[in-house]
Amino acid sequence: LFCWTIQSFLHSAEKKPPLLPRLFSHARGMRKKLIAGNWKMFKKIGEAQSLIKEIAQGAGDLGGVELLVCPPYTALNAASEARKGTQIKVGAQDLHWEEQGAFTGKISWDMIRDTGAEYVIIGHSEQRSYFHETDDTVNKKTKTALKGGLVPVICVGETLAERDGNRTMDVVSTQTKKAFEGITKEDATKCVIAYEPVWAIGTGRNATPEQAQEVHAGIRALIQSLYDASVAEGMRILYGGSMKPDNAKSLLTQKDIDGGLIGGASLKADSFLAIARAGL
Numbered sequence: 643l644f645c646w647t648i649q650s651f652l653h654s655a656e657k658k659p660p661l662l663p664r665l666f667s668h669a670r671g672m673r674k675k676l677i678a679g680n681w682k683m684f685k686k687i688g689e690a691q692s693l694i695k696e697i698a699q700g701a702g703d704l705g706g707v708e709l710l711v712c713p714p715y716t717a718l719n720a721a722s723e724a725r726k727g728t729q730i731k732v733g734a735q736d737l738h739w740e741e742q743g744a745f746t747g748k749i750s751w752d753m754i755r756d757t758g759a760e761y762v763i764i765g766h767s768e769q770r771s772y773f774h775e776t777d778d779t780v781n782k783k784t785k786t787a788l789k790g791g792l793v794p795v796i797c798v799g800e801t802l803a804e805r806d807g808n809r810t811m812d813v814v815s816t817q818t819k820k821a822f823e824g825i826t827k828e829d830a831t832k833c834v835i836a837y838e839p840v841w842a843i844g845t846g847r848n849a850t851p852e853q854a855q856e857v858h859a860g861i862r863a864l865i866q867s868l869y870d871a872s873v874a875e876g877m878r879i880l881y882g883g884s885m886k887p888d889n890a891k892s893l894l895t896q897k898d899i900d901g902g903l904i905g906g907a908s909l910k911a912d913s914f915l916a917i918a919r920a921g922l
């Protein structure tokens with residue numbers, strides 16, 4: 643991976659302006675950390691409202707990070723109302739790629755926007771493994787989200803067998819490349835990527851900061867090769883997979899980790915806020 647990263651860096655450096663100014667424009671401050679809660683199939687309307695209130699009450703010192711919560715569809719509108727006047731943003735956990743039609747059980751970008759939500763998670767590993775999400779549907783959904791003015795949070799990540807088979811970067815690169823197929827540079831700058839090793843989601847077993855950093859750097863190098871250095875430098879790449887208050891700081895201080903996508907620990911205000919504070 644190291645060689646691959648360096649190679650692609652050198653390759654792209656040939657076509658890019660001199661190194662020094664580019665390194666200066668790498669300033670990490672450019673990327674505000676995004677701390678996102680994926681509430682999965684938890685929280686009814688009243689619970690969502692209470693949790694948002696509690697997060698907002700404890701977030702007074704968190705102006706330096708962006709906070710996002712992604713409740714189930716049924717609570718999206720109530721969450722969007724409850725967040726008004728706070729710094730918290732709201733996102734959905736999935737969308738369909740069509741605007742409307744005979745798609746029982748599905749929800750469109752337009753309906754999500756109508757609730758007041760601004761973000762959408764796409765390609766979560768639970769969607770990929772339980773609900774037939776493919777790289778192709780991730781790409782279609784990403785295009786639709788962008789067209790509809792939603793910020794896509796595109797999830798990529800390898801399974802344990804893929805990591806053990808030394809295929810992590812191959813898998814993550816393929817997922818990322820496919821997700822961005824046909825997406826313009828301008829639209830790419832609006833996207834967020836979440837690297838979530840499947841073996842770390844909901845298992846209590848997180849990637850080490852070094853393992854995560856290595857993949858994040860690889861994804862950023864890939865984005866640079868697909869677009870250019872400025873898109874790569876601006877792209878927020880979140881880590882997800884058993885992020886908790888006690889491991890958040892070591893992950894969030896890695897050079898290429900720009901926030902977290904948090905499942906279990908986002909369901910309580912104190913743990914979500916503690917993770918967010920680690921991102922300051």
Ligand code: PEP
Nearest residue numbers: 843844882883884905906
């Ligand atoms: C997730 O579902 O995106 C996730 C990272 O879950 P957890 O934090 O519970 O591992």
